[in-house]
Amino acid sequence: MPRRDLLRTGLATSAATTLGLAVTTATAGPAPATPAQPPPNGDRTLTLTGRLPTGAPDFVLLPVEVPEGVREIAVSYRYDKPQVPAGTPGNSCDIGIFDERGTDLGGDGFRGWSGGFRTEFALSRGAATPGYLPGPINPGTWHIALGPYQVAPQGLDYHVQVTLRFGAPGPEFTPHYPPERARGRGRAWYRGDCHLHTVHSDGRRLPEEVAAGARAAGLDFIVSTDHNTSSSHAVWGPLAGPDLLIVTGEEVTTRNGHWLALGLEPGRFVDWRYRSRDEEYPRFVRQVHRSGGLVVPAHPYCPYVACQWKFGYEQADAVEVWNGPWTYDDESAVDTWDSGLAVALRGGNGNSGRSWLPAMGNSDAHSDPQVIGLPHNVVLAGDLTRDAILDGLRAGRSWLAESATVELDLTATGNGRQAGIGEELSVPADAPVDVRLTVSGVPGGTVRLITDEGQMHQESLPAGGSGTVVWRTTASLAAYVRAEVRHPRADGTPGKGNSMGGDLPWGPMAALTNPIVLRTEDR
Secondary structure, three states: OOHHHOOOOOOEEEEOOOEOEOEEEEEOOOOOOOOOOOOOOEEEEEEEEEEEOOOOOOEEEEEEEEOOOEEEEEEEEEEOOOOOOOOOOOOEEEEEEEOOOOOOOOOOOEEEEEEOOOOEEEEEOOOEOOOEOOOOOOOEEEEEEEEEEEOOOOOEEEEEEEEEEEOOOOOOOOOOOOOOEOOOOOOEEEEEEEEEOOOOOOOOOOHHHHHHHHHHOOOOEEEEOOEOOOHHHHHOHHHOEOOEEEEEEEEEEEOOEEEEEEOOOOOOOOOOOOOHHHOOHHHHHHHHHHOOOEEEEOOOOOOOOOOOOOOOOOOOOOEEEEEOOOOHHHHHHHHHHHHHHHHHOOOOOOOOOOOOOOEEEEOOEOOOOOOOOOOEEEEEEOOOEHHHHHHHHHHOOEEEEOOOOOEEEEEEEEOOEEEEOOOEEEEOOOOOEEEEEEEEOOOOOEEEEEEOOEEEEEEEOOOOOOEEEEEEEOOOOOOEEEEEEEOOOOOOOOOOOOOOOOOOOOOOEEEEEOOEEEEEOOO
16 A cells, blocks of 8 residues: 555554545544443543644544434544744644444535534534534444644644533424525526635634625625535525525535535535545536536635646536636636637637636635625526526626626627627628627726637726727637726725736726627538
């Protein structure tokens, strides 16, 4: 077994089922004892300790024998954080739990995950710490799951305390999932943020605060995407309403990048315990697609450890090119996405090539002062329903806005026909095509019209922020056309999300459209 696949605690170690990378089951000394006659009420505390070396497996499983009569499991943990040389990662360790049904990848045993956000949690039949799933505390072998995200050169010493509380199981938990429909306006443009966090993962906002923030931002829908858990799904029901559609999802946080699973069946989680080399990602893509959901790589150029996207885009339904306030990461993501458009639509000016990948923008808001809805997606959908919104995003009938104050309309007209964002316009190769962009809400902004050849037209908006730009091309010259609306360079206006400085020829993004595809008619 390779060195990385074997964990040596110096006490007692045994290999367990491999989950992508090796998952090792480790116990500190003998397996935890089970009381011969559990008391009808009271507590029993077990302590698990050990050391993880540099190069430890991604996930380490600590078995806990749960006897009959346990009503609640409470867990707390800590690990050492020795000083490390400058530039060397220090210790960082996540935690979660699996029940007696097992730890198989994508299996039924998942009962919760809090990553590194909490040092303690508890779960019972009727309640659980956010991030964890209430439900039966059945007897059998449970597992505490440690995720040593980073291990210092000195190793990582962990100390896990598990308290088993005995007594009557208590009332059963009743989930309240959100409805799949809100009061819409029929076929219309709807605004929504598809990447949001709550206290159910590493956010500091309660679900009710997120819902209130979405309404304040003028959004029509949101998607709940807490990291690696479905626990928040069951609390959104009372927070949705005729004016706000809430869709259940998850941010799947792997060691090779994060992806959004949008439109999950309520209560279902998507496993994250794999890397790109494990070839497990396609399996979970299929899981999301079976439920009619979308797979969206998130912040693909995020500079933090394990955030950069390493799985490729072939199986994705869209890509998040704008994440929170505009940064160089987003600039790189848009450039990569635009290059993909040119590849997908090349050959005969769009008459061949695979389907193109739509762009999305989301706030990824966790807590104040991060702004819910900066940015968000404006989606043309048949109505304000889960399926209609997902269909619009999947088709690319959407554009990205920094706030609800920004309005935009992009059309292409030629040979007596017209197409809008995410649609196709088929015309004779040399027939004139007039591209019209109408914008409001971006004072002094710059409009950029971009094709597979790059930027083909640039024009400034007046100080009032409203204007119309018209540009002419042909399908023989452009396989697609898309629009960007930028703020002035080095705009330090609060709320505009500027972190770019003045070294680019344009400022931070205010709005970005998906393309209109231009196709040449067969003669």
